[in-house]
Amino acid sequence: MREEREIFGKYLSRHNLRDTPQRELILDTFLKREEHVSAEELYDIVKKRDPSIGQATVYRNLKLFSEAGLAREVDLGDGVARYEHSYKHPHHDHLICRGCGKTVEVVDAVIEELQKRVAEKYGFKLTDHALYLYGNCEECRKKE
Amino acid sequence: MREEREIFGKYLSRHNLRDTPQRELILDTFLKREEHVSAEELYDIVKKRDPSIGQATVYRNLKLFSEAGLAREVDLGDGVARYEHSYKHPHHDHLICRGCGKTVEVVDAVIEELQKRVAEKYGFKLTDHALYLYGNCEECRKKE
DNA sequence: TTGCTTGCAAAGGATTTGCAACATG
DNA sequence: CATGTTGCAAATCCTTTGCAAGCAA
Numbered sequence: 001m002r003e004e005r006e007i008f009g010k011y012l013s014r015h016n017l018r019d020t021p022q023r024e025l026i027l028d029t030f031l032k033r034e035e036h037v038s039a040e041e042l043y044d045i046v047k048k049r050d051p052s053i054g055q056a057t058v059y060r061n062l063k064l065f066s067e068a069g070l071a072r073e074v075d076l077g078d079g080v081a082r083y084e085h086s087y088k089h090p091h092h093d094h095l096i097c098r099g100c101g102k103t104v105e106v107v108d109a110v111i112e113e114l115q116k117r118v119a120e121k122y123g124f125k126l127t128d129h130a131l132y133l134y135g136n137c138e139e140c141r142k143k144e
Numbered sequence: 145m146r147e148e149r150e151i152f153g154k155y156l157s158r159h160n161l162r163d164t165p166q167r168e169l170i171l172d173t174f175l176k177r178e179e180h181v182s183a184e185e186l187y188d189i190v191k192k193r194d195p196s197i198g199q200a201t202v203y204r205n206l207k208l209f210s211e212a213g214l215a216r217e218v219d220l221g222d223g224v225a226r227y228e229h230s231y232k233h234p235h236h237d238h239l240i241c242r243g244c245g246k247t248v249e250v251v252d253a254v255i256e257e258l259q260k261r262v263a264e265k266y267g268f269k270l271t272d273h274a275l276y277l278y279g280n281c282e283e284c285r286k287k288e
Numbered sequence: 289t290t291g292c293t294t295g296c297a298a299a300g301g302a303t304t305t306g307c308a309a310c311a312t313g
Numbered sequence: 314c315a316t317g318t319t320g321c322a323a324a325t326c327c328t329t330t331g332c333a334a335g336c337a338a
Contacts, residue, residue, distance in 0.1 A: 114254055
């Protein structure tokens with residue numbers, strides 16, 4: 001977390017951006033969260049510490065964190081943008097439970113490699129990808 | 145296309161739904177399109193043949209086609225829902241060019257199988273998945 | 289006739305933006 | 314003090330919904 005703040009600080013000065021208390025608060029709150037957060041969720045948390053903060057500020061800063069390489073947008077397909085840590089938190093795919101909404105992060109080197117090959121077969125040079133695996137987790141299957 | 149219409153007709157009567165000219169027009173237009181269409185796009189096309197048609201009708205019917213198994217929603221992550229044919233048009237993944245937006249449908253049996261295994265490893269029973277491969281197609285790479 | 293459908297406009301939810309006041313470098 | 318930043322509200326974008334009128338079965 002210290003490291004992330006440093007990176008962010010450098011990013012700010014390098015881009016002539018300013019270090020504001022709101023910015024700090026939002027970043028801190030974001031970094032403390034382990035799970036994916038939506039702007040709305042983050043706003044709710046942040047508001048408790050600083051009720052005067054505006055929703056737009058949260059949206060704007062979340063976007064900024066992405067640009068600075070600290071956050072990554074995750075689209076679970078429900079129309080709400082979520083963000084996850086991206087610093088020292090390499091690419092991975094998501095396993096999502098249709099029952100309880102739980103998400104698990106997974107990676108499979110073979111799948112990654114095969115994707116690259118499939119893309120090449122069609123003349124594409126892959127830049128990135130998103131894989132969402134939907135299913136039912138163990139607990140949810142037991143309940144049924 | 146004849147087949148699809150038949151299926152749809154049966155779906156309608158089985159569900160006590162009605163066969164209206166708007167419905168027919170929207171379905172016909174949808175079936176003729178080979179590419180993914182958004183509700184908006186379909187609406188624009190349909191409007192040319194029947195200017196009195198309402199946007200909501202297109203949205204409602206597209207949803208209906210999905211329920212009837214004729215269409216499938218595709219989320220390319222740009223906030224617009226698109227639909228593609230699903231009858232006799234099995235699951236596939238999408239290769240999307242960041243440059244020109246072109247999409248190519250791909251399938252790789254090995255990737256599919258591996259996905260299932262990864263899910264199982266985490267106790268999930270896979271129901272479906274979405275894989276989007278982003279990159280740059282040959283033509284776009286040449287332009288740069 | 290019954291009740292599914294339609295078109296319209298209003299409502300919704302998520303996110304963005306214009307703007308004037310404000311604060312940082 | 315120049316310019317980035319904020320909070321607010323209004324505006325957008327896409328999609329859904331309420332409703333009265335219309336139409337299929």
